Amino acid sequence: MPELPEVETVRRGLQRTIVGRTIASFDCDTRKMLNQPLPFYRQTLPGLKVVSVDRRAKMLIIKLTGGWNILAHLKMTGQLVFCGDRCSVVGGHPIKAGYEQDPNRFTHGTFTFRDKSRLYFNDVRKFGWLRLFSDADLSKQLDHDLGPEPLDHNFTLDVFRRELGKRPNNRIKQFLMDNKNVVGIGNIYSDEIxxxxxxxxxxxxxxxxxxxxxxxxxxxxxxxxxxxxxxxTSISDYVNAAGEAGAYTKFLKVYGRYGEQCFKCKGTIKRQKIGGRTSSFCLGCQK
Ligand SMILES: [Zn+2]
Structure with missing residues (x-):
């Protein structure tokens, strides 16, 4: 599952590639990826231009003219591929070997822009989605049950303390991984934090x-x-805007390193299940 840094990387890739392009048509073969019937998308989207690409927690917000937005989630196996003069992965999981051509049998959503370039939404397991919301409905979606954005300036030490105060009995890893407390932190970054x-x-x-x-x-x-x-981080084969594995992997201090030596104290990294997730930590360095 991607965490905040991976989704933010995809957002930046999309921001570079699709802003300013006008949608000519949209197609999708999987009803459950949509929150409205396909004909509604087909009536609404043509002629709308991409204004910006934002992010809330692990959702991507493709802001369009006319007060419309596509809210997208890549979930476990989603991938975005932009095809202009040539195709390049904007981000997400790499597709299975043998399906490098786009579109392919895992392509479930296609945005075609007026300049004939395309954005493909590929998803092997089809858990991802592309939901269409007006500005008014979008804000309800974004605030529903979600804690603060950790990199927002409004997320201060005082806010963090206040959030901690609501869940005194949580274990710290569980607390960090719960989107109600703070969004976007999963198994990898909670261990590292x-x-x-x-x-x-x-x-x-x-x-x-x-x-x-x-x-x-x-x-x-x-x-x-x-x-x-x-x-x-390239764990679970996540790739960045250039279709390459994320480079943070080599900076991981504890995640996935159980049984190996701690870089600082040379003790052995331990692992333990906490709230159903395997956590790695160093008993020498962490009290
Ligand atoms: Zn250590």
Whole structure:
């Protein structure tokens, strides 16, 4: 499952490729990917121009003229491919070998622009979606049950403390991975943030000291910012805007390294299930 840095990388790729293009037509062969019948998309979309590409949590917001928006989620196996003069993966999971041509049997959504370029939505397992919302309906979707954006300026240490205060009995890893508390952090980055803060991921929120809370907060900002800089992590075959594996993988300190040596203290990285997810951490460095 992609986390915030991977989705942000896709957003930047889309921002570079589709802004300013006008939609000529839209097609989709999978009803469950849409929130309205296909004929409604076909009536609404032609003639609308892409204004910007934004992100909320792990959703992409393709902002169109006329007060319309496409809200897209790549889920487990979604991929976006832009074909202008040539095709290039904008982001998401690489498609199975043998299906590198676009469109292919995993192409379920197609935006054709007036200049004949196309944006394909490929998805092997079809969990992803492309939902159409007016501006008014979109804001309801975006705020529903979602916590703050961790890299937003409004997400301050005070806000983080307040969120922690709501869930005293959560284990810190569970807390970080719950979108109701803070969005976009999954298994990889929660492990890395705990390592940064020198806090064991199975500690209860109510037992954290002030200094540890401040370090966790800094960890959230630093780790996510760095991961975006390197276009994400390539675990689960995620790829960046150029169709390449994210380069952050080589900076991982604990995630997926159980049984290996800690880079700092040379102890062995341990693993433990926390809330159903395998967590990796160092007992020497994390208290
Ligand atoms: Zn260590």
């Amino acid at each position: 705990c390592y940064f803060a020198r806090v064991r991921p199975d500690r209860r929120v109510k037992n954290l000291k002030d200094g540890e809370i401040a370090l966790l907060f800094r960890g959230i900002k630093n780790i996510l910012t760095e991961a975006i800089k390197y276009e994400g």
